[in-house]
Amino acid sequence: MGERLEIAAQKATIQDILCLPPKWLSLYSNFITKNQSSVTSIESALRSLTYIIPGRFRDAELASESLHSSIQLLSLYHDTLLLRAMSKLPGAPAQQSPHNRYTKFWIQKSNFYRRVAMTLSVVQYTELLWEMMAKRKGEKVRWRIAIVLEIVKAVCRLLLMRITNSRPLVSPPLPEREVIPEEAVEEEEEEDGFRDEGFHEERERPVKEKEYKMKRTGMSLPVLPNPSDISTYLLSKVLTADDIKAAPSLLNSTRGSAQLAEILYILQPVIYAVALSRSKDKRNWQPWLLGLSIEYAARQLRKDGLRTTSLEREQWAKRGWAMGWWAMRGAFYENVTKGFLHKTSDRLPSLISGVLDDYLYLWDGYYFSTSSN
Secondary structure (H helix, E strand, O other): OHHHHHHHHHHHHHHHHHHHHHHHHHHHHHHHHHOHHHHHHHHHHHHHHHHHOOOOOHHHHHHHHHHHHHHHHHHHHHHHHHHHHHHHOOOOOOOOOHHHHHHHHHHHHOHHHHHHHHHHHHHHHHHHHHHHHHHOOOHHHHHHHHHHHHHHHHHHHHHHHHHOOOOOOOOOOOOOOOOOOHHHHHHHHHHHHHHHHOOOOOOOOOOOOOOEEOOOOOOEEOOOOOHHHHHHHHHHOOOOHHHHOOHHHHOOOOOOHHHHHHHHHHHHHHHHHHHHHHOOOOOOHHHHHHHHHHHHHHHHHOOOOOOOOHHHHHHHHHHHHHHHHHHHOHHHHHHHHHHHHHHHHHHOOHHHHHHHHHHHHHHHHOOHHHOOO
8 A cells, every 4th residue: 555655646746747737838938928028129139239249359259159149049938928918818919910900810820931931931030040150161161051042941931932822022921029918918817827826816907998888788989088098099900991891812822923023022032042152252243233133033023013011012122122132132242242341440439340241251261141031
C-alpha cells in the first residue's frame, strides 16, 4: 500500500513539473497583454540602441546583430500573443487599418498562410546575422547563404501569392501591432476570475462611465462624447469604402501583365544576388543595372486602374520609397555614394561620424545591410 502511494505521489510530481512550462507561458502572455504599452516602449528603446551601435567594436559585430535579431524575434512573438488576446475580445477594434484587416483574414482562414508568413518574417529578421556568420567561413560560403536565403524568401512570397489567389504581396505579411483597450483587458480579467474562483471579493475599482442599458428593450445607449471634441467623435464613426468591403476585396487578384509584374518583383532579389556573386569587381555596373531594370520593369508592367484599392496604393508607395535603397547597393554605392558618405563623415563631429562609420562598415561589407525586401 505504501509503495502504491509513493508511486502515485511520484506520478503527481512529474505531472506537476510537466504542467509548469504551459503555466509559465500563460503567465508571460497575461503579463504582455496587461502591460502592452510598457513592453512596446522597452522594445523600441532596445531597438533604437541597436540602431545607434550597429557595428560598434567591430570584432563584436556578431554579438550586436544577434541582439538586434533577438529583439525583432521577441517582438514578433509578442505580436502573436497580442493578436491572440485581441481575437478573444468581443467585437473588432473601432479603428483597424486595411492592412491588418486583410492579413488577419488570411491568417484566420489559412494556417498555411500563417506559417509561411511567419517563416518569411523570421528569415527577414535574421538574414544579416546568417550572412555575418557565413562570412567568417569565406566569401563563397557567404554568397551561397545569401542566395539560399533569397530563394527561401522568394518561395515564401510565391506561396503567399498562390494562397491568396494571385493577389499582390503585402509588407509586412503579418498584422501590425494594435493597441488593446484597457477596458477590454479588465473585463476579460473579471470574467477569468469568475470562471476560476466562482466569485469575486470586493475590491477598489476606478469609477468609469458605462453604457446605459434600457430595462425594457435591453438595448444599450453609448456614452456621450466630450462636447469639446465632437468633430473627432463624428469622424471616427464615418464609414469609408474600405470599411464596407470584405477583407479579401481590399486587394484585387492580379491577371496578365500585373501578375507578371508581381512575379518579377519576387524573383528580382534572387537574380540580383546571383549576378553579384558571379561578379568579381564590386564596381561592375552590370549586376546593379540588371537588378534595377527588373524592378523598374515590374513597376511599369503594373497598370493603375479604377479598381485599384487604397491598400494596393499604399503597398506600391512603400515599394516606390524602397527603390531608394538602390543608391546604397552594388556599383552605384561603390562608385558614387560611398565616396560622398566617407567625405561627409570626415566633416561631421566625432560622435555623429562614429555612428555613420559603423553603418559604412556594414554597407561596405554586407549584402543584406541594404536589402529592402
